Amino acid sequence: MAQQSPKRSGFQPDDPWRYRWIVLGVATLTQASSGFFVGGIGALGVHFQRALDLSAAQLGLLVSAAQFVPLVGLLVAGELLDRYSERWVVGIGAGVVALALGMGSLAPGYPALLVALLVVGAGYSTVQPGGSKSVASWFDASQRGFAMGIRQAGLPLGAAIASAVLPLVAQEFGWRATLLTGGLVALCGACLFLGCYRQPPVLPDPRHKESPNPLTARLRARLRMLREPSMVKIMLSGTSLISVQYGVAVLTVLHLHQTSSVGAGQAALVLVASQGAGVAGRICLAAWSDHSRSGRYPIVMVCMVAVVAGLTVLLTPAGRAPLIASGAFVWLGFFGFGWYGPWVAYVTEAAPPGKTGFALGLAMSVNQIAIVTMPPALGLLADLTGSFTPVWALLALLIVVALTVTAAAEHRTRRPPRTGDIARRPHPRTCPWSRCHHK
Numbered sequence: 509m510a511q512q513s514p515k516r517s518g519f520q521p522d523d524p525w526r527y528r529w530i531v532l533g534v535a536t537l538t539q540a541s542s543g544f545f546v547g548g549i550g551a552l553g554v555h556f557q558r559a560l561d562l563s564a565a566q567l568g569l570l571v572s573a574a575q576f577v578p579l580v581g582l583l584v585a586g587e588l589l590d591r592y593s594e595r596w597v598v599g600i601g602a603g604v605v606a607l608a609l610g611m612g613s614l615a616p617g618y619p620a621l622l623v624a625l626l627v628v629g630a631g632y633s634t635v636q637p638g639g640s641k642s643v644a645s646w647f648d649a650s651q652r653g654f655a656m657g658i659r660q661a662g663l664p665l666g667a668a669i670a671s672a673v674l675p676l677v678a679q680e681f682g683w684r685a686t687l688l689t690g691g692l693v694a695l696c697g698a699c700l701f702l703g704c705y706r707q708p709p710v711l712p713d714p715r716h717k718e719s720p721n722p723l724t725a726r727l728r729a730r731l732r733m734l735r736e737p738s739m740v741k742i743m744l745s746g747t748s749l750i751s752v753q754y755g756v757a758v759l760t761v762l763h764l765h766q767t768s769s770v771g772a773g774q775a776a777l778v779l780v781a782s783q784g785a786g787v788a789g790r791i792c793l794a795a796w797s798d799h800s801r802s803g804r805y806p807i808v809m810v811c812m813v814a815v816v817a818g819l820t821v822l823l824t825p826a827g828r829a830p831l832i833a834s835g836a837f838v839w840l841g842f843f844g845f846g847w848y849g850p851w852v853a854y855v856t857e858a859a860p861p862g863k864t865g866f867a868l869g870l871a872m873s874v875n876q877i878a879i880v881t882m883p884p885a886l887g888l889l890a891d892l893t894g895s896f897t898p899v900w901a902l903l904a905l906l907i908v909v910a911l912t913v914t915a916a917a918e919h920r921t922r923r924p925p926r927t928g929d930i931a932r933r934p935h936p937r938t939c940p941w942s943r944c945h946h947k
Contacts, residue, residue, distance in 0.1 A: 527646075527706065528646035528647060528655075528708070530704060531642060531643065531646050531704075531705060531706070532643055532646070532647075532655050532658060532659060534700055534701055534704045534705055535639040535642050535659050535662070535701070535705075536639075536658055536659050536661065536662040536665070537662065537697060537700055538602055538635060538639060538662070538697040538698070538700060538701040539635060539636070539639050539659065539660070539662030539663055539666065539697075540662040540663065540665045540666030540669070540697070541602070541666060541693045541694050541696055541697025541698075542601075542602045542605050542632055542635045542666075542694050542697050542698075543632065543635075543662070543663045543667065544666040544667075544669070544670045544690050544693045544694060545609055545628075545674070545686065545687060545689075545690025545691075545693075545694070546571060546574045546628065546632075546690075547663060547664070547666050547668075547670050547671070547757070547783070548667060548670025548671050548673075548674040548690070549567070549570055549571055549757075549758070550571075550667075550671065550757045550758045550759070550760060550761055550779060551670065551671035551672075551674060551675050551761055551776040551780070552678055552683070552686060553567050553758070553761050553762055554761065554762075554765065555675065555678040555679070555683055556570070556683060559682070559683050560618050560683070562618065563887070563891055564762060564887035564888070564890050564891050565884050565887040565888040565891055566618070566884075566887070567758065567883075567887060568758050568883030568884035568885070568886060568887035568888075569622065569883070569884040569887075570621070570622065570625060571754060571757075571758055571879075571883040572879070572880045572881070572883050572884050573622045573623075573625035573626050573629070574625040574626070574628045574629045574632065575629055575876055575879040575880050576626060576629055576876075576880050577626055577627075577629035577630040577633060578629050578630075578632065578633040578636075578872070578876045578879075579873055579876045579877065579880060580873070581629065581630055581633030581634075581873075582633050582636070582637060582868075582869040582870075582872045582873035582876060583866070583869045583870060583873050584633070584869075585597065585601070585633045585634040585637050585638065585869055586637050586866040586867070586868055586869020586870065587866055587869070588634070589634075589638055589641050589864075589866075589868075589869070590864070593707060594638045594639075594641055594642040594645075594705060595701065595702060595705040595706070595707070596702075597634045597638050598634050598635055598638035598639060598642070598701050598705070599698050599701045599702035599705070600631075600634070600698075601632065601633065601634030601635050601638070602631065602634075602635055602694055602695075602697050602698035602701060603631070603694075603695065603698040604627065604628075604630060604631025605631040605632055605635070605691075605694040605698075606691045606692070606694035606697075606698055607627075607631075607691070608624050608625075608627035608628040608630075608631060608691075609687045609688070609691030609694060610687070610688060610691035611624055611627075612624030612625065612628070612691075613685070613687040613688040613691065614684075615684075615687075621687075636868075636872055637868035637869045639659055639662070640656065640659065640660070640852055640856060640868050641856075641864050641868060642705060643655050643656055644656065644853075644856040644864060645707075645708050645864075646708050649857065650798065651798065652798070652853055652856070652857070653794040653796075653797040653798035653804060653849065653850060653853040654791070654794055654795040654798050656794055656849055656852055656853040656856070657790045657791040657792070657793065657794025657795055657849030657850070657853070658790075658791050658794075660790045660794070660848045660849045660852055661786075661787040661788075661790040661791050661849070663845075664783040664784070664786035664787045664790065664841070664845045665783075665787045666693075667786075668783035668784045668786075668787065670690070671776055671779045671780045671783060672776070672777070672780045673689070674686045674689065674690075675772075675773070675776050677689050738858045739858075739871070740914075741805060741914045742851070742855055742858070742871050742874075743871070743874045744910040744913055744914050745805075745808050745812065745851065745910055745911075745914055746851060746871060746874065746875045746878075747874060747875055747877065747878040747906075747910070748812070748878075748906040748907050748909070748910035748911075749808075749811065749812065749815065749844065749847045749848075749851075749907070749910075750875045750878050750879055750882075751878045751882040751903055751906055752815050752819070752840065752844045752903050752906075752907065753786075753844050753845055753848075754878075754879055754882055755882060755883070755886050755899065755900075755903055756782060756837060756840050756844055756845075757779075757783075758883045758886070758887065759886060759887070759890065759899065760775070760779045760782060760837050761775040761776055761778075761779055762775075762890070763822075763833070764778055764830065764833060764834070764837075766896075767828055767833070767895075767896055768828055768829065768830040769830070770830050770834075778834045778837055778838070779837070781834075781837075781838050782837045782838050782840065782845075783841055783845065784841070785838045785839075785841035785842040785845070785846075786841040786842065786844070786845025786846055787845075788842060788846070789841065789842035789843060789845055789846020789847075789849070790846045790848055790849035791849065792846070793807055793810075793811065793843075793846045793847065793849050793850050794849030794850050794853055796850070797849070797850035797854075803854075804850045804851075804853055804854040804857070805850075805854055805914075807847075807850040808847050808850055808851050808854070809911060809914065809915060811843045811844075811846060811850075812847070812907050812910065812911045813911065814839070814842075814843035815840060815843050815844050815847075815904075815907055816904050816907050816908060816911070817839075818836050818837075818839040818840040818843065818844070819840070819900045819901075819903055819904040819907070820904060821836040821839075822836050822896070822897075822900045823900050823901055823904070827900075852868070852871075855867060855868055855871045856868065886899045886902070886903075
């Protein structure tokens with residue numbers, strides 16, 4: 509297989525498939541650099557509140573602004589990724605992130621900053637599905653979960669570094685310098701991806717080419733994915749867990765500072781530790797899914813149970829103690845961020861042939877609804893009640909509902925088949941939308 513189509517990859521080493529590890533590193537670093545600033549907003553919460561006189565809801569809206577355009581942008585990016593090289597789609601998108609953050613550093617106030625972050629979201633729309641597709645195309649099923657976990661660890665890795673660095677930058681040079689720093693980091697990621705990424709040395713399967721159907725027919729075929737049982741599980745688990753992830757990212761520092769009387773600097777370090785645990789979680793849980801006999805989705809369900817346990821601790825009086833609360837947030841970092849590794853690997857393997865980019869874009873765009881709405885909604889709930897207890901209770905309820913529904917669907921999928929049904933049941937690792945798609 510390594511001898512096929514060397515011209516398409518643009519390089520001819522002795523073993524082209526060794527280059528997959530370079531691709532993995534490049535995709536991970538590009539992910540980390542593109543999400544660097546937005547991932548660090550939570551650690552900048554106290555600084556932004558003081559400098560711009562913001563409420564918790566307005567702080568959450570900063571995160572939502574960067575995630576609003578991807579509601580549609582992820583679908584567009586997925587379509588572009590099925591038609592063009594990831595090198596240009598991702599590289600140009602990361603460049604847009606860098607340019608928007610540079611312009612945002614000149615923003616005269618809060619409204620202009622929101623506009624700059626909207627543009628950041630437009631560029632970032634290509635990075636998430638593009639990086640995932642690039643890794644999925646270079647790694648087979650035996651290593652895909654581990655590789656995808658490393659790649660998806662880029663987001664909490666960038667957020668952890670940002671949470672450690674950006675508060676120091678803000679304290680020394682002001683909040684505008686944090687945007688400029690984020691823009692320079694994103695620019696480095698864009699240049700790295702454009703310079704180093706190559707397509708895998710494999711000829712495209714002609715069966716996977718886009719059919720010459722009208723645009724409306726193609727859209728209907730793609731949106732039919734929403735009715736598939738696997739996509740229902742993907743959407744419910746994804747939206748509930750991503751709500752926890754962004755709730756923890758935005759409100760950890762405020763909770764520790766206001767409820768547990770932890771200093772802003774120490775609270776930011778707890779957030780760094782939580783995001784560092786998320787890096788480990790994405791790698792370890794995704795690697796576990798490679799070797800799990802029950803498949804990847806049950807690992808996601810384990811994460812949901814663990815997240816409910818962590819949120820329950822925060823709901824008790826013990827959750828006010830600085831040490832216990834800090835431990836709960838690190839636990840939530842491991843499972844509340846780590847779920848994304850096995851989840852996105854499951855999405856790539858569930859995608860119909862030739863539609864990996866669009867399937868990723870569709871799944872991630874559904875997540876965007878929660879990403880856009882939950883940070884300001886959770887912040888507003890904390891403002892109105894004067895407590896973080898209703899916030900953690902709401903998130904726990906969302907997880908419990910999603911877990912109950914998806915566990916029932918998983919049980920129906922895995923129950924012993926009736927006579928005559930065996931030939932019709934796909935293998936748990938094969939595509940639920942197309943029986944012919946397998947590794």
